[in-house]
Amino acid sequence: VKPLAILLLVAGCANVRIIDTRAAARSFTRLAVPTASTRGRNEFQLLHDGCASAATALGKTVVETFDSPDLIVSFTYAYDNTELGSVGSLLATLVDPFAGTIVRAVELDSPSASINARDAGYQACRGLIEGNKK
Amino acid sequence: MRGALAVLAFCGCAGSVSVERPAGQLRPKSVALIDFVSTPNVARRADVEISIWAGCIAAAVELDIRPVDYSYVGRTLGHRADTLVRGRLEMQPGRRGSATGIMTLELISTREEVTLAKAVMKLDAGDPDLAGRLACRALLDPGAK
Numbered sequence: 001v002k003p004l005a006i007l008l009l010v011a012g013c014a015n016v017r018i019i020d021t022r023a024a025a026r027s028f029t030r031l032a033v034p035t036a037s038t039r040g041r042n043e044f045q046l047l048h049d050g051c052a053s054a055a056t057a058l059g060k061t062v063v064e065t066f067d068s069p070d071l072i073v074s075f076t077y078a079y080d081n082t083e084l085g086s087v088g089s090l091l092a093t094l095v096d097p098f099a100g101t102i103v104r105a106v107e108l109d110s111p112s113a114s115i116n117a118r119d120a121g122y123q124a125c126r127g128l129i130e131g132n133k134k
Numbered sequence: 135m136r137g138a139l140a141v142l143a144f145c146g147c148a149g150s151v152s153v154e155r156p157a158g159q160l161r162p163k164s165v166a167l168i169d170f171v172s173t174p175n176v177a178r179r180a181d182v183e184i185s186i187w188a189g190c191i192a193a194a195v196e197l198d199i200r201p202v203d204y205s206y207v208g209r210t211l212g213h214r215a216d217t218l219v220r221g222r223l224e225m226q227p228g229r230r231g232s233a234t235g236i237m238t239l240e241l242i243s244t245r246e247e248v249t250l251a252k253a254v255m256k257l258d259a260g261d262p263d264l265a266g267r268l269a270c271r272a273l274l275d276p277g278a279k
Binding site for chain 1: 164167179180181183184185187188191192195198200201202203214215229230231263
């Protein structure tokens with residue numbers, strides 16, 4: 001119930017865009033969250049927490065980057081004029097660690113308001129894991 | 135014909151793109167996105183950069199070119215992409231989701247470390263996501279018209 005409540009809270013606050021690649025359909029179980037690219041303040045940990053909740057709720061095993069993940073999440077975010085603990089824009093990518101290839105990308109943007117970083121991480125990773133539902 | 139420049143123009147609500155590239159440029163198989171360069175005395179607009187990245191990833195996917203995570207690959211595996219896109223922005227302040235200024239994107243060969251093509255786009259309160267998509271489409275697709 002908790003993840004659903006979080007999702008309902010943040011629904012409508014941000015624009016979400018999911019970009020699927022041809023490799024996006026392959027199934028995976030072990031997800032490392034997150035790695036590499038960040039820009040800004042310490043929202044990083046909150047994004048991580050939100051993403052890990054989404055991954056766990058969707059049946060994925062969250063592992064460390066060095067612990068043989070199938071795929072890895074990478075975040076880049078903007079915090080211009082947002083409160084501490086919030087982000088304004090976020091690009092989350094799902095990366096195949098062997099090929100280095102982006103399997104799927106999710107862009108979150110909030111033109112008028114900040115997005116709580118934990119909720120942003122949750123929303124982004126839900127999009128990364130589920131993709132474009134048909 | 136080497137060295138000859140082909141100039142293409144794209145029109146869209148995000149602005150027009152002009153592209154310079156040598157004749158005979160091949161479509162890359164993979165592209166690493168994106169390394170933005172800081173310009174002295176010009177404030178960075180991280181929201182604009184992020185949206186341009188997303189647009190550029192979408193363009194690569196549309197063209198069946200593999201997008202590669204630059205930061206991850208750069209740190210851990212070395213360049214696995216045959217090209218990377220480097221961007222330079224001279225943006226004016228503005229609200230999130232809107233960009234005014236000049237965007238320059240360069241397509242660089244990671245093996246020879248030479249510029250393969252260059253796209254310049256003037257943005258006038260345009261959508262940076264769309265701008266990134268149009269500019270990268272023009273940059274990555276030698277057959278673009």
